[in-house]
Amino acid sequence: MRIAVVSDVHANLHALEAVLGEVDKEGFDEMWCLGDVVGYGPKPNECVALVQKRTAICLAGNHDLVVLGKISVATFGGEAGAAAAWTREVLDAPAREFLMTLAPSAVTTGAELFHGSPRDPVWAYVLSEGAALESLLSTSEPLVLVGHSHVALALALEPAGDGVTGGLAPADTVAELATGRWLLNPGSVGQPRDGDARAAWALIDKVAGRAEFRRVTYPIEQTQAEIREQGLPSALAVRLAHGI
Numbered sequence: 114m115r116i117a118v119v120s121d122v123h124a125n126l127h128a129l130e131a132v133l134g135e136v137d138k139e140g141f142d143e144m145w146c147l148g149d150v151v152g153y154g155p156k157p158n159e160c161v162a163l164v165q166k167r168t169a170i171c172l173a174g175n176h177d178l179v180v181l182g183k184i185s186v187a188t189f190g191g192e193a194g195a196a197a198a199w200t201r202e203v204l205d206a207p208a209r210e211f212l213m214t215l216a217p218s219a220v221t222t223g224a225e226l227f228h229g230s231p232r233d234p235v236w237a238y239v240l241s242e243g244a245a246l247e248s249l250l251s252t253s254e255p256l257v258l259v260g261h262s263h264v265a266l267a268l269a270l271e272p273a274g275d276g277v278t279g280g281l282a283p284a285d286t287v288a289e290l291a292t293g294r295w296l297l298n299p300g301s302v303g304q305p306r307d308g309d310a311r312a313a314w315a316l317i318d319k320v321a322g323r324a325e326f327r328r329v330t331y332p333i334e335q336t337q338a339e340i341r342e343q344g345l346p347s348a349l350a351v352r353l354a355h356g357i
């Protein structure tokens with residue numbers, strides 16, 4: 114069983130298409146998406162349609178929920194709020210219908226999935242060893258998958274259950290899953306924030322007992338041009354080039 118895991122697409126169609134191209138080359142059995150399909154980016158409807166078609170499991174992220182009106186847009190400041198308000202205006206009926214069916218967490222055989230964290234699937238970030246430990250101790254499946262921070266991570270629970278090892282998971286990181294329980298964040302497809310501007314995703318191979326962290330280049334300038342064309346805040350275009 115090979116699972117391609119994506120997260121935080123954020124309506125960046127060129128990044129999503131580049132990742133899907135790589136995923137198709139690798140071959141996989143299922144694709145899972147950890148939420149935030151929309152928000153920030155210029156192509157929400159196209160991205161929702163692709164994610165709907167390709168994923169077996171898709172979570173709702175905080176941006177998706179704000180765009181749907183399930184959470185007030187006032188919870189977002191500046192650029193996130195402006196982009197969410199714009200996305201609300203342009204979101205088409207099929208995209209809205211699909212997003213309305215999603216929840217911020219899911220459990221499947223061998224894995225628990227959260228947009229944020231087990232403690233708060235919508236809003237909490239797992240960015241520290243303490244948060245990773247708490248997440249692993251409050252779940253039971255071998256794998257815990259999170260998104261939301263846009264930072265690729267791989268942390269393993271110590272055999273004694275009192276700490277974690279690992280941390281950032283830059284391109285080509287391999288996690289040996291057979292060694293125990295892991296918390297993984299595949300990173301962000303559409304707005305990476307770990308200093309690598311390339312689109313991120315992860316390939317979990319359950320038979321080989323490995324998770325591989327991948328990065329793929331995409332035409333950033335095309336997404337930047339679309340952001341500006343739509344009148345979205347230009348800072349959202351600038352940050353894509355820096356992976357922040």
Ligand code: ZN
Pocket residue numbers: 121123149174176261262263
């Ligand atoms: Zn996000």
